[in-house]
Amino acid sequence: MVMAGDGRHPRDSAEWFDDDAGPLIRHFAVTRGRTHASRSDFAMVAVVQTVSPEPHVDPLHWGPEHREILRLCRRATVVADLGSDLDLPLSVLHVLLGDLLDNGLITLHEPFTPGERPSPKILRDVLHGLEAL
């Protein structure tokens, strides 16, 4: 089947294009026009930190989840870990982080934006780290 060496691009088969490329293209269009959260673009590995010195946070204005995020992020924390630690769906977390960011209560660093590549030094550190595991 797929291993056939007839020189044809195996992924050009009508089979795959008809069944799968359609949804792929369609969903890209949907993502671009996202509306469900103000900031669903937080990279999963963006690093969140509560601004220091820590601002006074009115407990009546901010809900328990917001305050919990501020508490955990006194130490720099990755978005995905926050979702896991707080048992919050990422989609919900994104909205809460957006609130805190808009009010200057946290800072957010996205390590790499699309198109950016990490330096050889970081890659070498990762390589050596993996080899030492």
Add this chain to the structure above:
Amino acid sequence: MASKHSDPEALGHGLTALKILVSGGFGVGKTTLVGSVSEVRPLRTEEDLTRAGSGTDDLSGVENKRTTTVALDYGRITLRDDLAVYLFGTPGQDRFWFMWDELSNGALGAVVIADTRRLEVSFPAIDFFEKRGVPFIVAVNRFDNAEYHAPEDVGAALDLDPQVPVIVFDARQRTSGKQVLITLVRYLLASQPRVRDDADAGAGG
């Protein structure tokens, strides 16, 4: 290197978090690989059904249910206090294609797992990463009843660029999974624009 205090490269409050995607078609061994090489953590998101779309869900009688919960394959490999690799599996079902965009945002690279008995299930992943310009390697999961195929034959069958590494592995084994990640990082290093750097001299092998 752990003693280095102010690394100018350290991004994000001194914490560097790198994302690697684990992809391929359904049932190729994504969850198994994430589980064997990393500390698996529970993570979910709630997605709009209209976004997940394509009418796959029968909504009759559940008018109130607007979102669906998606559990993500997610694991962390802590390399140092200030350096960690995060593995994310791409969701297998077609209706979650839109999440691939978000997942691949800022990814270092990807591992596309292939099963030689049904290579075609991994085509969409390969096409996606090629189009997005996300560097990837192909890891051929050696299922017990699968016939052996040489990596170069699999690469040809998948019509990969010749420089894309293809390795055979066993997703259930930690050392084998670790080798997959090492292969990806070596590939990323090798495909970096060449910069003369004295530190490179000792970093061979």
